[in-house]
Amino acid sequence: VQLQASGGGLVQAGGSLRLSCETSRNSFGTFAAAWFRQRLGGEREVVAAINWLGDITYYADSVKGRFIISRDNAKNTMSLQMNNLKPDDTAVYYCAATRGSYYYTRDDQYAYWGRGTQVTVSS
Numbered sequence: 001v002q003l004q005a006s007g008g009g010l011v012q013a014g015g016s017l018r019l020s021c022e023t024s025r026n027s028f029g030t031f032a033a034a035w036f037r038q039r040l041g042g043e044r045e046v047v048a049a050i051n052w053l054g055d056i057t058y059y060a061d062s063v064k065g066r067f068i069i070s071r072d073n074a075k076n077t078m079s080l081q082m083n084n085l086k087p088d089d090t091a092v093y094y095c096a097a098t099r100g101s102y103y104y105t106r107d108d109q110y111a112y113w114g115r116g117t118q119v120t121v122s123s
Contacts, residue, residue: 003114
């Protein structure tokens with residue numbers, strides 16, 4: 001399974017960005033998926049996760065109420081709408097997927113990873 005994340009960029013604090021993840025797998029609907037991020041010098045951490053149907057989601061406390069994860073299994077894509085961005089959101093963002101019906105929050109639970117996309121939020 002190949003994943004391709006896009007949509008990163010430079011934005012001012014308070015602004016919005018929408019990240020997209022395209023997959024090569026027509027059976028993406030049978031995969032759990034998530035967005036992770038890694039700040040410079042930091043560890044990779046989960047931002048949001050979603051189950052295979054898209055009706056159960058998880059958010060890190062730091063992004064609750066600001067970010068929205070969604071997926072379109074018909075198009076084999078996943079998105080992360082990021083609103084009210086803060087400088088602390090600056091990181092490389094990765095999309096990840098793995099076989100399974102529920103969602104997972106640890107990076108070692110995901111088998112497939114896309115290349116990261118840089119998000120930079122200026123103050």
